[in-house]
Every structure is written in structure tokens, then in C-alpha cells.
């Protein structure tokens with residue numbers, strides 16, 4: 405059944421159904437240090453939460469503070485984070501960002517962004533290599549408790565399958581949804597869509613047979629996947645690990 409409804413109304417319906425499905429999932433904004441969140445999110449690009457969290461912990465354990473990371477030989481930083489992949493560019497970008505931050509503000513802190521508006525913060529942080537819109541959105545949500553909507557690969561895929569967005573990249577999905585997700589619901593929707601995308605609406609072989617959003621979904625292969633997974637009785641794997649809950 406194709407359900408036509410206003411996108412905002414559909415988002416609220418998706419939220420209600422996912423809250424019911426994932427009862428108890430933490431969807432509160434964080435108060436973590438913005439520089440910690442920025443670095444954790446830079447590490448999390450193109451890898452799993454488990455490995456990027458390990459890389460973040462390695463940095464915290466092997467170096468006294470971000471000053472030591474900035475001044476360390478590049479190979480030491482690279483080795484500390486190699487568990488999360490793309491260690492060469494990530495180490496280079498993190499050290500370069502720290503050096504530029506120190507040069508511009510005299511210290512390694514992002515406290516100056518706390519008084520800025522969201523647009524100014526996007527402009528301020530995306531000037532660093534390796535820092536894109538999604539990374540800045542995570543800083544806004546997980547350290548400044550701003551009401552923004554980070555779009556990663558899971559949020560992008562699920563939003564498009566549900567026809568909440570129609571785009572080929574997470575950046576465009578972000579642009580299409582950032583003013584449509586009702587205020588006060590952005591973090592909750594982000595967190596729930598990630599959990600849903602990992603557990604049920606997976607990139608490969610989505611578990612459409614177990615999907616609480618089946619009637620809202622416009623993915624053209626949903627009937628096929630509902631059929632094959634029903635036959636083989638696939639069970640979703642639990643995955644409780646979200647890096648930014650731990651920073």
C-alpha cells in the first residue's frame with residue numbers, strides 16, 4: 405500500500421513507530437567536549453563504531469592530551485589509530501586541524517564556537533581538511549545540544565527508501581531534510597534511524613519481513629526481501645554500540 409502523506413507527518417509517524425520498536429534507546433543530546441567529539445567523528449568516517457571508538461581510546465591512552473597528539477611524530481599518531489582504517493589521512497588531518505586551531509586561537513579548545521550560531525559553526529569547522537557537514541552536525545548535537553540532523557550513510561539510505569528524501573548523497577539528503585524534520589525531534593530521528601538502519605533496514609539484505617515501517621516504505625524491492633527473509637527466518641543481530649554515546 406502506497407501511503408501518501410505530508411513528509412512532516414510521515415516523519416512523525418516514523419518517529420513514533422521507531423520509538424516503540426527501540427524502547428529505551430538514548431536520544432538525549434550530549435554535553436561532551438566539542439574538540440573530543442570533532443576528533444571522534446573524524447575517526448569514525450568510513451569505519452564501524454567499534455573500531456573508531458578503539459582508535460579514540462588509543463589516542464586518549466597513549467597521549468597525555470591533544471597537545472601531545474599535535475606535537476607527536478606523525479607515525480605515532482597513525483599507529484595509534486590504525487585499527488580504524490584510513491589511518492594515514494586521518495592522522496594527517498587531525499594533526500593539521502590541531503595545529504591550525506592552536507595557531508588561530510592560541511589553545512586547543514573549541515569553546516569559542518559555543519556562542520556561535522549553527523551556520524557560523526558549519527563555516528568555521530568545515531574549513532579544516534577532513535571535516536564535512538556530517539562531522540560538524542555531530543559536534544552541534546553531541547556537544548552543544550543543538551537541534552540539527554546529522555545524516556550518515558544509514559540515515560541517508562533509510563530516508564531514501566522511505567521517500568523522505570530523494571538524493572544520491574548524504575550531503576543532499578541533509579539539505580533536503582534539515583528544515584523538514586520537526587523541531588525538537590532531530591536528534592531522536594537521527595539516533596533511531598541509525599539503529600534501524602543497522603538492525604533492520606540494512607544496506608544488504610534488509611529485513612523487510614520484520615520491519616515496523618513496511619507500510620510507509622516505498623522501496624521497490626521490499627516485497628522481494630520480505631519474501632526471502634521470511635523463508636530463511638533471518639534474525640536481526642543486536643548492535644548497541646554508538647561511538648558518540650561513549651565520548
Ligand code: SF4
Pocket residue numbers: 565566604605606610611612615616617618621622623626629
Ligand atoms: S520495508 Fe525494508 S526497505 Fe523498507 S524501511 Fe523497512 S526494512 Fe527498509
